[in-house]
Amino acid sequence: MTKKTPAKPAKKASKTSYDSSNIKVLKGLEAVKKRPGMYIGDTDDGTGLHHMIFEIVDNSIDEALAGHCDEISVIIHEDSLVTVKDNGRGIPVDFHKEEGMSAAEVILTKLHAGGKFDDNSYKVSGGLHGVGISVVNALSETLDLKIKRDGKVWEQTYKDGAPKNKIKSTGSTKEQGTEIKIIPSKSTFGDNTTFDYDILIKKLRELSFLNSGVSIILKDERVNKTEKFKSTGGLIEFVEYKNKNKTTLNKPFRFLQEAKDGMSIEVALQWNDSYQENIQCFTNNIPQKDGGSHLVGFRTALTRTLNTYMDKEGLLKNEGAAPSGDDAREGITAIISAKLPDPKFSSQTKDKLVSSEIQPIVEKETYKFLTEYLLENPNDAKAIAAKIIDASRAREAARKAREMTRRKGVLDGMGLPGKLADCQEKDPSLSEIYLVEGESAGGSAKQGRNRQNQAILPLKGKILNTQRARIDKVLGSEEIITLITAMGCGVNEEFDIEKLRYHSIIIMTDADVDGSHIRTLLLTFFNRQYKELIDRGYVYIAQPPLYKVKKGKKDIYLKDDSALNDFLLEKISETQILNITKTKKMSPENFKNLLKSYSDFVELTQVPDINIHEDVLRCMVLEDEFPNKPNDKNVSVWLKSLNKKLSSFNSSKNTAKLEEKTKNIIFERYEYGNSIANIVPYSFFKSKSYKLIQSFKEASKDIKPGTSSIIKNEESFLINDLFVSLNTFLEDARKGLNIQRYKGLGEMNPEQLWETTMDPVGRRLVQVKIDDADDANDLFEQLMGDNVESRRDFIEANVNSVGNIDI
Missing domain, CATH: 3.30.230.10 (Ribosomal Protein S5; domain 2)
Known part of the structure; x- marks a missing residue:
């Protein structure tokens, strides 16, 4: 029996003064630093970070709208440094009598200061109405300002929003414009200071269309990539x-x-x-x-x-x-x-x-x-x-279809589908429904679930592709009707979010071709008919394990190939020691990283699309990195060195040469008297695949063949060939283990399915989110629409960026 303790009477507040001294006025840019989200957006998810750049660009666009600027450049440097420059009139630098400082300093340090408040300066403008550039300054670790105006170059540096020095002339010029370099403040953005090229390019492309004739350049020095936009058609x-x-x-x-x-x-x-x-x-x-x-x-x-x-x-x-x-x-x-x-x-x-x-x-x-x-x-x-007339007729057909389905109780939630195993909980916020592929997996899920709050709906085969289906056709599909009925909130004009029966909708399919297709079809349906459910965070994808590893009497479930690989590498690094020299050991963490990078490299050698012989890839590991800014001279030097390694690598059948006209590299080898040539463009050396080679090179740089050794079971093994030794480790890791790969959810018994995929304590769910509705719709149209050419282009463009296709 719990003893109840009576609540103590509240203490009387002490008579501390509450007067003008208690009122805090955040002066200058302190208000911005205190509440950055009010001015710049979310500082955690990247929105605010990229808005910093957009605010500077908006100032340049305002100059373009006023007819004084036609070129804007955004340059992403290493270490979160970004430069934005234009050829506008340049920020004024003359002395501002009211504020007692230069006009440039006023604009960078005072909120609501700038030409946007003067009808004679800008007729129309975007941005934050005068707070933009000062907010950027306040939230920057450093800001370097360079102004070219009236024949002179003016410069000033700011740190944490405050000027480090007065603005001064540093030279003469015939050019005009403003250049601003910033490093976002870590105290505001934490570690989230990496600029996303795709986010920037989407916005800058949009601005180019909206402001035809203005040249906008985005250069990313991190990957040596440049794009230029200049719309003439607007x-x-x-x-x-x-x-x-x-x-x-x-x-x-x-x-x-x-x-x-x-x-x-x-x-x-x-x-x-x-x-x-x-x-x-x-x-x-x-x-x-x-x-x-x-x-x-x-x-x-x-x-x-x-x-x-x-x-x-x-x-x-x-x-x-x-x-x-x-x-x-x-x-x-x-x-x-x-x-x-x-x-x-x-x-x-x-x-x-x-x-x-x-x-x-x-x-x-x-x-x-x-x-x-x-x-x-x-x-x-x-x-x-x-x-339009076709749409009108379809709308009328949809009305009739709705009337028909309403009579059957589908749109108003009356009468649940027979195959639905519902839960006992009636509160939608506590209820979840699993959309399961097939009757077999559905049976295991029904037996393994928690009946209190978990409902199961088995789906038969592949549902209708709703990307190109009007609502009358949607309502004619039996499986879709079953799904709509289970949701309980109606669809289309009858949709009512308040009637939704589950606030966790979990898609659970097999990890094979059919399972991937069914999952995509379901996501297409939710995007087209139930997008609000995605927006509210109600839709999830279950992540059932792909492997079960049995070690003695212990069962370990691993989600995918990557997790299996990590498990095996962990086993090696825990049971073996790598001696770089007789007196220096490699740390377990670095040893694991070495094995991981080698495993990735081995996968790379088995990808058909790479089109480069394994011996050549191995020599690339031993070779210096390909020139960052390639030209005929430095590429020829690199190829000469590579060919030397190929000839001494027991690979005299492989040679490499430069095709100067096309700027491609030709790798040629001879097999059974036949010559096989593979053409590799320079772009390969900027790809994910080449980065894997460089990662392995970096991880193995301390290994010295003939000197380094492995200690296993107190026995020492000398490393003579790096590749052979590492390959032996990977093969040995599987010894003593029984590794089972699940082909489908139906192979799991109810207890295993509960333990791995349905138990809230240990399961893994991926929440479906749509950050950009237009991009999402374009992607669904490419993948699920009728345009075969577009789909083929998408596959060809993305095939090399896929590390492992598990289908």
């Missing part, structure tokens, strides 16, 4: 880029209209044969994911214009009702770019434009230009109209 090219993997119905078209009070609207659009709309809105280059007044104006005009056209052309005579706005927008890709002097947004994040004055302008101009386009392009107009 939004037209933006739309074409968005539709690159789709079959389009018409030529893209655009219109640009200047309005009064400095406002302007530019729109580009095109239809494709998909069933989704993709409309992106921007205001002063700032994206609005939630649209706003410019989107409302565009949608209203689009529906009215198209219905008016189809009615006049007699295309709706045999149709029951006029197409809806959703029908008109099915398959549309559109970019709306509004420029306003003083835009108003619904929140600090600027995700929705609420400036009402832009809506009638967008509506009027869209109606005017779209009407002209339809009349001047009759073939395109008919193709668009046919698409």
